[in-house]
Amino acid sequence: MARQSGGAGAPKAPAPLPGARLVPRGGIAGHLVKAVLLAVSVGVAVWAALPLAAAGNWIGLAAVVAVTALVFWIYLSKRHIPAKYLLPGVLLLVAFQVVPVLYTIGTSVTNYGDGHRGTKEQAIAQIEAASVAQGEGADDYVLTLAARGGAATGDLVFLLTADDGRVLAGDADGLEPVSDASTGPTGKVTEADGYTLLTAAEAGGRSEEISEMAVPAEEGTGIRASGLSAAYEGRATRVYDADCDCITDTSTGEVYTADDERGAFYNEDGDRLSQGWRVGVGADNYARVVADPGIASSFFSILGWNVVFAAGTTFGVFVLGLSVALAMHTRRPLRGRTVYRLLLVLPYAMPAFAMMLLWRDMFNADFGLINRMLGTDVDWLGGTATARAAALTINIWLGFPYMFLIATGALQAIPRELVQAARIDGAGAWQAFRNVTLPLLMVAMAPVLIATFAFNFNNFNAIWLTTEGGPFPSDSPMAGTTDLLITYTYRLAFGGQSAQYGYAAAISVFIFLIVTLISYLSLRRSAALEEVNR
Amino acid sequence: MAQSTTVQRPMRRRASRRTFGHMWRHLFLLAMTAFAVFPVLFVVSAALNPLGTLSSAQLVPTGVSTDNFAQLLTETRFPRWYLNSLVLAVSNAAATVFLSALAAYVFSRFRFRGRRVGLYGLLIIQMFPQFLAIVAIYLMFSAVTDLRPEVGFDTHWGLLLVYMGGALSINTWLMKGFFDTLPSELDEAARVDGATHAQMFFRILVPLVTPVLAIVGLLVFIATVNEFIMASVFLRDPDSQTVALGLAAMVADQRDSNFGMFAAGTLLLALPVLAVFWYLQRFIVEGLTSGAVKG
Structure with missing residues (x-):
């Protein structure tokens, strides 16, 4: 990046006087801090590199080495002073903002999602394992249910105790031995390092997941749970044949052929096996957004409301914030000014997420405060128009105090003489405001308004915590009428029945483009504003 | 406001105009303050509400109890x-x-x-x-x-x-x-x-x-x-x-x-x-x- 390759220092500052050279530049303390920090960065690099090397992740390892080399090159050199200050922030920025954006763009041209997660080999192993039937003389295991991470949400693992007492850990990728597990008298695992054992209640909560889980074992066999404490190994009834690149179901005789363009096995009728693999689909996801009639209409109606929401919020908070600032902006003493100020900033200082949930409950149809106070029986969040009005009201309530603070500061910066001169020249109060105060105000506030618009364009919380995108039309359960693009994307990727990461990523890229365009246009316009008033 | 007109008796006319101008400011600011404050008031009232349910919470506190706080911190x-x-x-x-x-x-x-x-x-x-x-x-x-x-x-x-x-x-x-x-x-x-x-x-x-x-x-x-x-x-x-x-x-x-x-x-x-x-x-x-x- 250009920012990192900074050149010389400040040209404005004069060269040090000759005598100053005698003063030690930088203390011993400075050098010591530098040495310690460099040592720490080596430590972190080694710490990060060890598991990467163990896993054979050479790209990750190369990145670690490159970053460490860059750190040493920048900080040991006497030049590149600006880079010394920018490097930490820029590294984090690249790692957690720029790289994810690039990755999103990469994902958007694949079919990645539920049913298309891993490679073709993983899909075949999964299909075979899932089809096992309990045959005669099958190997049985004592099953202990466990998870990596939290009991309720971590990845499910089968801890299997064989007849000879060995313990194996099995998940969707296969089996691996567990060396340090201790087992009880029944063979159940009582403790295993790195795994959270599930209690009966926790296992009951994930029973569907457990009954669907299949652990690929040897070639053509798989292990499945029968109940919560036993598992069996059996032969697969669906078998992959590399010669025809197809899967044959031995019980029904049906043949599923691999389709490498769509990433799944299809039979003659066009039905697919649910486990597929990840393939590139080119611009298909983008084409879906624009061309698929069902999706295109929901995408564009969401986009329309999204613009209305962002513009409406920006306009609303601007008008209310400015009005309050103007009402308080008087040279004659206004009684209670301090009290007004303290109370008016309350919405901004209260925790926003909690206030959104609170507003949602105030609009609740059954026991909400608003219906009880007004004596009405309106299902506020159940109708499109009232839900949209509610979402805007809530968001304006949250945002206007910030605009009030900004407007107060901007008003104080405008010399009063200008307005007085206009009044003397015969301008009315409104004319003076419209032609003198407002244009000057806009110079200071335009960047803030642009930022407000951009922020609210993607204001996930304001919708997700209030209406959750609803109400949903009966014909489109995935796209609600108060959905913003960002909440719609979130539901596609995480919320629905099956995750569609590829498609969600394509919509993310669309949002990038829209926000960039709007930012670019408004930045140019605000730059023009500055030119005019210079 | 009434006080300021009596104190500045010699300038009564200007003073009453000032009061009138300020009245509009006060009306507007009071309305905005009410808008800003009422959800916060509702939070306070609901937090002190002894029943602790949404359907029983009123805008103005109906009773004072710290049950909700105790329950939150212990349960x-x-x-x-x-x-x-x-x-x-x-x-x-x-x-x-x-x-x-x-x-x-x-x-x-x-x-x-x-x-x-x-x-x-x-x-x-x-x-x-x-x-x-x-x-x-x-x-x-x-x-x-x-x-x-x-x-x-x-x-x-x-x-x-x-x-x-x-x-x-x-x-x-x-x-x-x-x-x-x-x-x-x-x-x-x-x-x-x-x-x-x-x-x-x-x-x-x-x-x-x-x-x-x-x-x-x-x-x-x-x-x-x-x-x-x-x-x-x-x-x-x-x-x-x-x-x-x-x-x-x-x-x-x-x-x-x-x-x-x-x-x-x-x-x-x-x-x-x-x-x-x-x-x-x-x-x-x-x-x-x-x-x-x-x-």
């Missing part, structure tokens, strides 16, 4: 969530202020290749909310969790790293605006005395921009406490969750009956923020506007 993991939120918010605020101040210093005091691109790049990047790329971050950290669970999901370190990716942002502009207001004679004098660029930054400039550091710290603190979506992806284990996640889950399961506890939690979270906010309010007005004007 839920609220103390744990509160601690998690504070730790995350304070560390993120401190890291952001530090990283942002470093960047603002060079953007203000040095002229180097890529400076303009860098400044505008920051403005553009902050237009992309980080979590648009949430799928990518989710997958990235799935890999990290396999390799180094210490910084993966269910840890605060992982989440903090992602938050710090957004440290350089509009805040850097705000700080740069402040650094720009400090006269360059300061730097020259220090340079003549043999100060290094680091000494100049830490010993001379940073103490002078403390107000803006405090403001940015407060803004980041508030934003982190309110952050919901990244946290919901990262923190799945109930013990690692933040107040935002915990309170949201509380009213998602049992909307009506947990409402009193929810309101009590909201108040407990608001109190420290409000105290600092009111204390810093004057700085905030100055800080925000000078950043915006000089940008």
Whole structure:
């Protein structure tokens, strides 16, 4: 990046006087801090590199080495002073903002999602394992249910105790031995390092997941749970044949052929096996957004409301914030000014997420405060128009105090003489405001308004915590009428029945483009504003 | 108001006009204050409501009881969530202020290749909310969790790293605006005395921009406490969750009956923020506007 390759220092500052050279530049303390920090960065690099090397992740390892080399090159050199200050922030920025954006763009041209997660080999192993039937003389295991991470949400693992007492850990990728597990008298695992054992209640909560889980074992066999404490190994009834690149179901005789363009096995009728693999689909996801009639209409109606929401919020908070600032902006003493100020900033200082949930409950149809106070029986969040009005009201309530603070500061910066001169020249109060105060105000506030618009364009919380995108039309359960693009994307990727990461990523890229365009246009316009008033 | 007309008797006509002009201001401000305050009043009332349900909560408190607070502190993991939120918010605020101040210093005091691109790049990047790329971050950290669970999901370190990716942002502009207001004679004098660029930054400039550091710290603190979506992806284990996640889950399961506890939690979270906010309010007005004007 250009920012990192900074050149010389400040040209404005004069060269040090000759005598100053005698003063030690930088203390011993400075050098010591530098040495310690460099040592720490080596430590972190080694710490990060060890598991990467163990896993054979050479790209990750190369990145670690490159970053460490860059750190040493920048900080040991006497030049590149600006880079010394920018490097930490820029590294984090690249790692957690720029790289994810690039990755999103990469994902958007694949079919990645539920049913298309891993490679073709993983899909075949999964299909075979899932089809096992309990045959005669099958190997049985004592099953202990466990998870990596939290009991309720971590990845499910089968801890299997064989007849000879060995313990194996099995998940969707296969089996691996567990060396340090201790087992009880029944063979159940009582403790295993790195795994959270599930209690009966926790296992009951994930029973569907457990009954669907299949652990690929040897070639053509798989292990499945029968109940919560036993598992069996059996032969697969669906078998992959590399010669025809197809899967044959031995019980029904049906043949599923691999389709490498769509990433799944299809039979003659066009039905697919649910486990597929990840393939590139080119611009298909983008084409879906624009061309698929069902999706295109929901995408564009969401986009329309999204613009209305962002513009409406920006306009609303601007008008209310400015009005309050103007009402308080008087040279004659206004009684209670301090009290007004303290109370008016309350919405901004209260925790926003909690206030959104609170507003949602105030609009609740059954026991909400608003219906009880007004004596009405309106299902506020159940109708499109009232839900949209509610979402805007809530968001304006949250945002206007910030605009009030900004407007107060901007008003104080405008010399009063200008307005007085206009009044003397015969301008009315409104004319003076419209032609003198407002244009000057806009110079200071335009960047803030642009930022407000951009922020609210993607204001996930304001919708997700209030209406959750609803109400949903009966014909489109995935796209609600108060959905913003960002909440719609979130539901596609995480919320629905099956995750569609590829498609969600394509919509993310669309949002990038829209926000960039709007930012670019408004930045140019605000730059023009500055030119005019210079 | 009636008092001011009697005190300034000789100027009665002008005074009554003044009162009339102010009356409109007061009417408008009272209406806006009511709009701003009534949901907050409802929170207070619901938190003190002895029944603790949504359907029984009124706008004006009907009774005073601390049951909701006691129940919240003993029956839920609220103390744990509160601690998690504070730790995350304070560390993120401190890291952001530090990283942002470093960047603002060079953007203000040095002229180097890529400076303009860098400044505008920051403005553009902050237009992309980080979590648009949430799928990518989710997958990235799935890999990290396999390799180094210490910084993966269910840890605060992982989440903090992602938050710090957004440290350089509009805040850097705000700080740069402040650094720009400090006269360059300061730097020259220090340079003549043999100060290094680091000494100049830490010993001379940073103490002078403390107000803006405090403001940015407060803004980041508030934003982190309110952050919901990244946290919901990262923190799945109930013990690692933040107040935002915990309170949201509380009213998602049992909307009506947990409402009193929810309101009590909201108040407990608001109190420290409000105290600092009111204390810093004057700085905030100055800080925000000078950043915006000089940008």
